[in-house]
Amino acid sequence: QVMLEESGGDSVQAGGSLRLSCTPTTYLISLYCMAWFRQPLGKEREGVAAIITNGSTTYADSVKGRFAISRDNEKNILYLQMNNLEPGDSGKYYCASTGGYCDMDYVRRGVDFNARSFIYWGQGTQVAVDS
DSSP, X not given: OOOEXXXXXXXXXXXXXXXXXXXXXXXXXXXXXXXXXXXXXXXXXXEEEEEOTTSOEEEOTTTTTTEEEEEETTTTEEEEEEOSOOGGGOEEEEEEEOSSXXXXXXXXXXXXXOGGGOOEXXXXXXXXXXX
16 A cells, blocks of 8 residues: 655756655655655665654755755645756655654664655655756
């Protein structure tokens, strides 16, 4: 059963913007602790951004200043606003949930995102950035 559903992926020119959305498919998942990951073709999955229970956010260095993660608690939607997109941002983007509350130590280990902390995943949405 798919627990999260992403949308908003598209093909854009470098310098363009996209906004990804992620919606839980069941009331059992809250947006307390969420993250976006991406997997470029032929490469390993990497963390992009996360938002924790108290609203604090964290980003991969490669997207800092260009991407913004946010959540709308009323609509129960997680967003990833992506600006000034680069070809290196291409890949399949996944949203993920820890299924509960968390702090920053739970979602990051140094420069890496701790993917094992996230137990619910969507099926991904494709982003392609052309140079």
